Amino acid sequence: MTRAISLHAVSKSYTRGARVVDRLSLDIRPGEFLVLLGPSGCGKSTVLRMIAGLEEIDEGELLLDGEHANDLLPADRRMAMVFQNFALYPSMTSRDNIGFPLRIEAPGDDPRPRVEATARMLGIEELLDRFPGQLSGGERQRVAMGRAIARRPTAFLMDEPLSNLDAKLRNHLRAEISGLTRTLGVTTVYVTHDQAEAMSLGDRVAVLRGGVLQQVGTPRTVYALPRNVFVAAFIGTPRINLLRGVVRAPLDGAMTISLGKQFLRLPEPLSLDHQLLRVQQGREVIVGLRSEAVRIGDRAAARPGETHITGLVEHVEFQGHEMLVHFNTGSRPAVVPDLEAPRPVPPGRRRRREGGTVLERLRGRVDALRAGPVVTVEEPDGPAEEPAPPEGRLPGDLIVRTTPDLALRHGMQVPLLVDIAHLFVFDQHGDRICPAPARLPDLEE
Ligand SMILES: Nc1ncnc2c1ncn2[C@@H]1O[C@H](COP(=O)(O)OP(=O)(O)O)[C@@H](O)[C@H]1O
Ligand SMILES: [Mg+2]
Incomplete structure (x- = not known):
């Protein structure tokens, strides 16, 4: 029954x-x-x-x-x-x-x-x-x-x-x-x-x-x-790292994703998923790295499929059984606007009784959040306004999980290894493009 x-x-x-x-x-x-x-x-x-x-x-x-x-x-x-x-x-x-x-x-x-x-x-x-x-x-x-x-x-x-x-x-x-x-x-x-x-x-x-x-x-x-950056960010703790990147696919060199000051080099031979990224050459994308995709380690210790970058320690969250280390890698975090709900305007206040333009704007904003792209991307004429860093510090853009016994302090420069097999790439609308989506009709893979 x-x-x-x-x-x-x-x-x-x-x-x-x-x-x-x-x-x-x-x-x-x-x-x-x-x-x-x-x-x-x-x-x-x-x-x-x-x-x-x-x-x-x-x-x-x-x-x-x-x-x-x-x-x-x-x-x-x-x-x-x-x-x-x-x-x-x-x-x-x-x-x-x-x-x-x-x-x-x-x-x-x-x-x-x-x-x-x-x-x-x-x-x-x-x-x-x-x-x-x-x-x-x-x-x-x-x-x-x-x-x-x-x-x-x-x-x-x-x-x-x-x-x-x-x-x-x-x-x-x-x-x-x-x-x-x-x-x-x-x-x-x-x-x-x-x-x-x-x-x-x-x-x-x-x-x-x-x-x-x-x-x-x-x-x-x-x-x-x-399937998209919203799902990626909503599920999992600590929240997935989302960084703005640009795909660089020169005809005569290694394919990379630029993260501003550094880049992720995609290992050769390129996987099928990475080959498909070629068409994004020059385009802005969102790179998603879960904390388990990155580890502290020297270039010499890299395993096949790992690429290296460096990070500046901003902040260490001690959790007992592990630590969450916030690094600044010089990249710019991507923002997922309505993760914590697009605070809808209560229905009673939606009416135009007061004729308030503020209300109208608010409503427009809610609608835009609902229907619009998932991620705000850089304005064409220069970077968008950044939120002020707390206490004069840059916010860490990459959170990495480590064992609790590492002696890491604010300001240390640390070598990092990124497991490219765990790399997610999303397009400007927030849809996942790497790994390439399976073509199933019911949003299931
Ligand atoms: N009876 C109702 N009359 C008008 N608006 C409603 C009513 N119930 C829910 N809503 C609105 O519908 C939307 C979805 O509500 P709900 O289904 O309760 O969401 P959730 O359970 O995910 O928090 C919200 O914007 C809410 O304000
Ligand atoms: Mg409810």
Whole structure:
């Protein structure tokens, strides 16, 4: 009794002309754990509510097990929602809270056996006679889960169910949710803005930005083959290093990517992906290097496929088991504007009542962020205005992970080796061009 959930070009607007979900297509397999990931305001909850039937679908189609379901009543979809605010009835015991949906669904039946079996599964038998006010946050969330499970739904829809809990409990419940949904084999759509949570939970992760699906794939794929610079930057900690570069492909010399003061030399013979970069000769690109693609090491220690540059130590973040070293390599970081959400203008303030040009400009800016290229690139007539470096220092443009025992101090010049096999290149619109994208239609590789 588990469901396949398909969205075909589904769109939604709350105010005319402003789509908060834009032609979203997604096929969720029966029993799959799919995570919807994206910054706050990107439309995740709206998608979930459309699947649940709590929000009307403006355009496009929802299919449940292959059948048109746009107009199916929420109750007939037999899905269970879990929210971050737990939503328990304060005047009911845990037992009654869990049993409530059962009593609604089958008024004649005795809900007790099902309630108790559910409580056993969740290890909350001793909480059954307490009221929500007598439970901790984590216990309340377990009871809320119990209420969702007891009905044996055909799908779980979870909207940031753990974001109100402290980190330790979150990790614990995360593991529980994962175990539970897999034991039950029920299709689960889980919404979060936390990429670490998405990566650890999902069979697949669907990344949304401004209502538009960016990519869907296994955690491994979205990390290793991000389709664009937004996905690359949203997933992974520390955040991927993104540097502005220019492709240099002279006919008679080695191919390089200039990073301003230094360059990355692409190892010969050129790989197929690097050969394809030739057409970018002279163009500005964005170079993406995850922290594991760079290590401290002398030119003489270079392995095949590694190229060397140097970096000036700006700042060292000691983390106990490792260090994050911020280097200045003389390159210019690329900016991904709406990683932390394009703070949408609240709908009430969108109207032109005050006739404010500021509002109009703000709206224009939001729209531009939504639709425009992912990355701001250098103005044609000179470099864009740089943010003032903190405390008179240049911001480090490259973060490298090292063992914690290196004696590195601010101002040291350090040799670095870049593993070119782990190099990403994105074009000016932010689309990945190296490794070359696979030509699959559904944004999956
Ligand atoms: N009922 C509503 N009326 C008007 N605008 C809404 C409503 N619900 C959500 N929005 C807007 O739609 C966008 C997406 O919201 P939401 O789906 O809640 O995003 P997320 O869950 O990713 O944070 C936001 O800009 C939000 O302000
Ligand atoms: Mg939300």
